[in-house]
Structure formats: C-alpha cells, structure tokens
Amino acid sequence: MKKKLFIFSNESIFFDKNKFFCDNIDLKTTPEGLNKKYEIFLFGRKSNKKRSHEIKLKKIKIFSSIFSYLSEVIKEIKKEEKDENKYLIISITPYTLLVSLILKLKGKTPIVYLRSDGYGEYRAIFGRFGSLVFHFMFIITSSISNLISCRHYILRGKQGKVVNPSQLDSVWFRKPKSLEVKDFKLLYVGRIRIEKGIFSLVNLIKNKRDISLTIVGAEKDTVYNINQSNVKIHLTQSNKAKLIKYYDDHNIFILPSFTEGYPMVLLEALARRRPVIVFEEIKHIVGNKKGIFISKRNFVNLLGTLNHIKKNYKKIQIEMRKNKLPSNKEFIEKFVKSISDFN
Numbered sequence: 001m002k003k004k005l006f007i008f009s010n011e012s013i014f015f016d017k018n019k020f021f022c023d024n025i026d027l028k029t030t031p032e033g034l035n036k037k038y039e040i041f042l043f044g045r046k047s048n049k050k051r052s053h054e055i056k057l058k059k060i061k062i063f064s065s066i067f068s069y070l071s072e073v074i075k076e077i078k079k080e081e082k083d084e085n086k087y088l089i090i091s092i093t094p095y096t097l098l099v100s101l102i103l104k105l106k107g108k109t110p111i112v113y114l115r116s117d118g119y120g121e122y123r124a125i126f127g128r129f130g131s132l133v134f135h136f137m138f139i140i141t142s143s144i145s146n147l148i149s150c151r152h153y154i155l156r157g158k159q160g161k162v163v164n165p166s167q168l169d170s171v172w173f174r175k176p177k178s179l180e181v182k183d184f185k186l187l188y189v190g191r192i193r194i195e196k197g198i199f200s201l202v203n204l205i206k207n208k209r210d211i212s213l214t215i216v217g218a219e220k221d222t223v224y225n226i227n228q229s230n231v232k233i234h235l236t237q238s239n240k241a242k243l244i245k246y247y248d249d250h251n252i253f254i255l256p257s258f259t260e261g262y263p264m265v266l267l268e269a270l271a272r273r274r275p276v277i278v279f280e281e282i283k284h285i286v287g288n289k290k291g292i293f294i295s296k297r298n299f300v301n302l303l304g305t306l307n308h309i310k311k312n313y314k315k316i317q318i319e320m321r322k323n324k325l326p327s328n329k330e331f332i333e334k335f336v337k338s339i340s341d342f343n
Contacts, residue, residue: 004038007088008088023219045069045095047062066068177249226276275316278295290323
C-alpha cells in the first residue's frame with residue numbers, strides 16, 4: 001500500500017466539470033510523477049480564471065480563503081495519526097509559511113521544495129521591502145523544515161537536497177526542425193509577470209522591424225497592455241506537440257527574467273537546439289550548458305548578441321548537441337529518493 005504524501009501549494013487551481021487545471025506545468029507534472037510512488041493529496045487556492053493544464057490526480061482540494069485552507073489542513077492532520085505520511089510544501093509564501101507552522105506544532109516536520117529564488121522574485125515585485133519579507137519567511141520555514149531545492153545557492157547555506165527539475169521526455173529529443181536565420185524570430189514561454197522581465201523586453205524591441213517576439217503564456221480572459229506590431233501573445237500551451245512547434249518555428253529563445261532558479265523552458269529550448277539569450281541578472285543559470293548567451297539589458301548589447309548568434313548559428317547548434325539534459329524520469333526518481341531520505 002502506498003504511503004500518503006500531502007502536497008501544499010499556493011498556486012491557483014481552476015475547477016470545471018470534475019477536472020482541475022493549473023497554469024504552472026510543474027504543479028501538474030511533479031505531483032503526477034510522485035503519484036507513482038505515493039498516494040497524493042494536493043491542496044491549492046481556488047481560481048475563478050480558466051487555467052491550461054489538467055492535473056490528473058484523484059484527490060485535490062482547493063480553497064477560496066486562507067482560513068478555509070488552514071482549517072482543512074488542521075482537520076487532515078488530526079485524521080492522520082501515523083507518522084509514516086509525508087508533508088511536502090511547494091515554495092515559501094504566506095500561505096505555506098502558516099502551513100509549515102501548523103505542521104510543526106502538530107509534531108510533523110514538513111519538506112519544503114524551493115523551486116526558485118524567492119529573494120529575487122519578491123525583490124522584483126515589491127522592491128527591497130519584498131526581500132526583507134521573504135527573508136523573514138525563509139528563516140522561519142527553513143528552521144523547522146527539511147529542504148529540497150533546484151539549486152545549491154537557493155538553500156542559502158542551509159542543509160538540503162538538490163534536484164534537477166525537467167519536463168523532458170523522448171519526444172523533446174526528436175530531431176529538431178532546421179531553420180535559416182534571416183530575421184530574428186524570438187520566442188518566450190512563461191508567465192507574463194513583471195519579475196519575468198517580459199515588459200522590459202517588449203520595450204527594448206519596440207519598433208524594431210527585423211525582430212519579432214512571440215509570447216506563449218497568457219492567462220485566459222486576461223488583457224495585457226502590450227500593443228506592438230512585432231509582438232504576438234498566445235495562451236499557455238498544454239499540448240506538447242504544439243509547444244514543440246513553437247520552439248521549432250522560432251530561431252532564438254529569450255528568457256528576460258530578473259530572477260530564476262531552474263527554468264525548465266531553458267531545457268526545452270536546448271532540447272530543440274534553439275540558442276538562448278538571458279540577461280545578466282540570471283547568468284548563474286548558464287553553468288556548463290552550450291548555446292546560452294548573456295546580454296546586458298539594453299538594445300545595443302542585445303542586438304550585438306543577436307547578430308553573433310545569427311553569424312554562428314550552425315556552429316552553435318552543433319555545440320549544443322554536447323549538452324547532457326536531465327529527463328523528467330530522472331528528476332522524479334531523485335525527488336522520490338530525496339523525500340524518502342527524510343525520516
């Protein structure tokens with residue numbers, strides 16, 4: 001019989017016709033992958049907006065307020081007297097901070113999965129005050145929890161396990177489409193948020209005729225203040241074949257984020273052998289991977305980087321074949337082992 005794994009998230013989940021949907025692909029694939037080893041109980045916030053990815057789990061609970069969320073957490077813990085169950089918290093937020101405190105008060109030690117650099121995200125959204133708020137939450141949470149992270153530096157010197165997230169399977173590694181680089185066809189896949197740097201990028205390429213940008217990541221029923229002829233916005237794509245086609249139809253992938261931990265879209269672009277541009281704020285994500293280029297956040301430097309890629313495109317793609325990219329199967333196996341190692 002499978003052990004129970006309770007997963008607590010601050011992500012928004014939409015319910016429609018007995019199905020649950022989210023926009024963050026990681027909230028779908030990670031619990032689904034762990035479901036092969038554990039009996040999963042997923043908790044999230046209720047969303048009134050339609051979301052893109054169906055979460056294929058049987059036991060999901062969503063709540064419209066923090067009070068109903070925490071009340072259900074307390075109720076579930078009271079029902080579970082055995083210590084064999086595991087409690088996984090995804091990311092540190094005000095919601096999950098309170099969940100971790102409740103678990104600790106009830107004699108449970110939560111496992112917290114740090115998917116990104118919360119310090120950078122909160123600073124990008126709220127300024128220096130945001131960093132202080134996250135620091136307060138991190139200090140408390142990390143002192144009462146076991147930690148799993150996607151990067152060593154995100155642990156901030158704390159003890160913890162490190163995993164390499166990935167959505168890649170054999171389909172992603174099939175031979176990519178060949179392209180000639182004439183105009184620059186840029187692709188961005190991800191959330192349309194300030195901290196993701198997408199508005200900054202849109203301003204950089206404003207009125208540039210030979211540079212187009214396709215954004216894949218819009219929420220349904222949401223209007224964005226982006227009105228440029230060289231920018232096209234598409235909804236978050238849940239169909240793998242269609243998402244791969246977006247990569248194949250563009251010649252350069254760009255990730256303009258101000259902060260990132262372990263962006264899985266980076267792996268997707270590298271798997272399809274599309275050169276990647278990032279800005280200096282997230283140069284730490286490059287590591288030993290081939291085909292990633294760092295630009296300053298100004299148009300002159302960006303254009304220079306684009307022209308360098310254009311001039312050396314075929315050579316860069318050959319170099320990219322050397323990349324050893326993690327698969328989703330490897331990620332889930334290591335995640336399961338990391339959870340099991342915490343007694």
